[in-house]
Amino acid sequence: MTFSETMPSTASTQTTAQATAHAKINLFLHITGRRDDGYHLLDSLAVFAGAADHVTLAGPSDTMSLTINGPFGQGLEADDQNLVLRAARALQVQASPSFNGLTENFRLELEKNLPVSSGIGGGSADAAATLRLLAREWNVDQATLFPIAEKLGADVPVCVAQRATRMQGIGEILAPAPILPDAGLLLVNPGVGVSTPDVFRAFAAGGGIVERPEAFLPERWSTAQDMVADLNATTNDLQAPALSQCPVIGTVLASIASLPDCLLSRMSGSGATCFGIFPNPESALNAARILSEQSARLGWWTWAGGFHHTGSST
Numbered sequence: 001m002t003f004s005e006t007m008p009s010t011a012s013t014q015t016t017a018q019a020t021a022h023a024k025i026n027l028f029l030h031i032t033g034r035r036d037d038g039y040h041l042l043d044s045l046a047v048f049a050g051a052a053d054h055v056t057l058a059g060p061s062d063t064m065s066l067t068i069n070g071p072f073g074q075g076l077e078a079d080d081q082n083l084v085l086r087a088a089r090a091l092q093v094q095a096s097p098s099f100n101g102l103t104e105n106f107r108l109e110l111e112k113n114l115p116v117s118s119g120i121g122g123g124s125a126d127a128a129a130t131l132r133l134l135a136r137e138w139n140v141d142q143a144t145l146f147p148i149a150e151k152l153g154a155d156v157p158v159c160v161a162q163r164a165t166r167m168q169g170i171g172e173i174l175a176p177a178p179i180l181p182d183a184g185l186l187l188v189n190p191g192v193g194v195s196t197p198d199v200f201r202a203f204a205a206g207g208g209i210v211e212r213p214e215a216f217l218p219e220r221w222s223t224a225q226d227m228v229a230d231l232n233a234t235t236n237d238l239q240a241p242a243l244s245q246c247p248v249i250g251t252v253l254a255s256i257a258s259l260p261d262c263l264l265s266r267m268s269g270s271g272a273t274c275f276g277i278f279p280n281p282e283s284a285l286n287a288a289r290i291l292s293e294q295s296a297r298l299g300w301w302t303w304a305g306g307f308h309h310t311g312s313s314t
């Protein structure tokens, strides 16, 4: 398996392995039903941004351990609940019969560049990156990661694939998505964490499922404009409930929409991160520059660039 991740060498002779955990963006998100256990059935187009966390195997250890650094590392505990350690331990249980002298425990390092509880699946992406990284270390086939991923969270399977994917079920049914254009992407987070369960609850309380025809997706979009023409017939059903809990999302959406060349402004996942689609990465970077004074004043996190086009295993 080849990774978009790198294998840098440390100053000593020891080699470390690293996996990249790209932010997941829901270009649309329709809620189509509800399971008996309360989980919602979705139809969503998940894509990945250049923005990413990094998970590194920093060396062997007596126990599986984690340290966290990076701009959003503060406030995130490196404890048993962290999705990096949960993923590592879940795979360890499955892989242990075939260890045969392989290193069983590692010092893991998480570079947290993505805001937490922000609708771009940072924790899910970290869990998925950990699974891919350790699968390589322990010679585990990537296909066997999906059942483990499902148990860690609804967004983890799509993050294992880490390529543009149509997600259905609660996130476990993955189908190919259109080939994406070289569009520009701007991400803006207002610095307010939003709880995914609370937003789903607000969705249910606000009237729930809307009957609509299934979204049409072609085999490819050649331009950002073509993509947005189809996305305009879709929505994010969680946007209104998230806005009711976190009104600043409305300000973020309006700010993005007002930027030059913006083709679409929408919230990702359960929020509060919103994205803008632009004709190309350069126009997204230009928009971020124009927004920079306002975002610095308000403490907003922004990222601009393009889609992550390559899947995790290519």
Ligand SMILES: C[C@](O)(CO)[C@H](O)COP(=O)(O)OP(=O)(O)OC[C@H]1O[C@@H](n2ccc(N)nc2=O)[C@H](O)[C@@H]1O
Residues within 6 Å of the ligand: 026, 029, 038, 039, 040, 041, 042, 044, 119, 121, 124, 152, 153, 154, 155, 156, 169, 170, 171, 196, 197, 200, 269, 270
């Ligand atoms: C909103 C999305 O980000 C869209 O990609 C995902 O559906 C959420 O994925 P996630 O954060 O990995 O979600 P999980 O950690 O599995 O679930 C958190 C909580 O959100 C609610 N939840 C989540 C996913 C889903 N399809 N229906 C739900 O109702 C449930 O109350 C669940 O207890």
Ligand SMILES: Nc1ncnc2c1ncn2[C@@H]1O[C@H](COP(=O)(O)OP(=O)(O)OP(=O)(O)O)[C@@H](O)[C@H]1O
Residues within 6 Å of the ligand: 076, 081, 082, 083, 084, 110, 115, 116, 117, 118, 119, 120, 121, 122, 123, 124, 126, 127, 155, 194, 196, 269, 270, 271
């Ligand atoms: N490595 C991690 N990174 C981020 N959050 C983590 C991590 N491990 C555990 N968590 C917990 O997971 C929860 C969701 O965090 P995350 O950043 O993945 O949210 P999100 O971006 O809204 O996800 P989604 O888009 O999948 O709903 C938070 O309560 C956070 O404390």
